[in-house]
Amino acid sequence: MEKLSGKKINTAVFISGRGSNLNSLIKHNKKKNSIFSIILVVSSNPNAKGIIYAKRSKIKTYISDFKNKNISEKKILKKMFNYEVKLICLAGFMKVLSKNFIKKFKNPILNIHPSLLPKYKGLNTHKRIIKNKEKYSGSTVHIVSSKLDSGKIILQQRIKISKFDNEKTLEKKILKLEHGLYFKAIKKFLISL
Ligand code: GRF
Secondary structure (H helix, E strand, C coil), X not given: CCCCCCCCEEEEEEECCCCHHHXXXXXXXXXXXXXXXXXXXXXXXXXXXXXXXXXXXXXXXXECCCCCHHHHHHHHHHHHHHCCCCEEEECCCCCCCCHHHHHHHCCCEEEEECCCCCCCCCCCHHHHHHHCCCCEEEEEEEECCCCCCCCCEEEEEEEECCCCCCHHHHHXXXXXXXXXXXXXXXXXXXXXX
């Protein structure tokens, strides 16, 4: 990966649904001092609400349904090269990228996961956390490796779970936290290169 050279890092954000993290990254991106630039949004779902945020800000979008993972990944990789993407940020992207994709892309891929990794990898995090009566939860931004939710942690933020919290309230609190966390983590990561 090239070092920061005063030029904003070409970034693609991958989504599958609501896209609230994408929206917060786009908002941050509009600030002058942002060191990365979102130039492409890839969605695995043609009906993802998040696509609206990209369109509204005139960011190019690319839909890939992943019906054939191999073909979809090949096409996405081609896009990444054509757009000279140097960083991919997964934000609620519900597909697991293959080892081959990660290797061929060559540049870093980051992900945001709504738990204090390494605890609670995978899906239904909030549900499991509430069920286990955990006292704390949070969110983690990490580098994507070939193992699910397992790469090096870049930044993590913790919140206390109240006894009145349920799956929905916890999700809401964590989303709010994530909207402040993701861009900070990206910045920290890029500066460290
Ligand atoms: C976030 O909680 C993120 O941590 C997880 O999926 C959720 C995506 O939410 N990977 P949104 O689509 O960004 O609103």
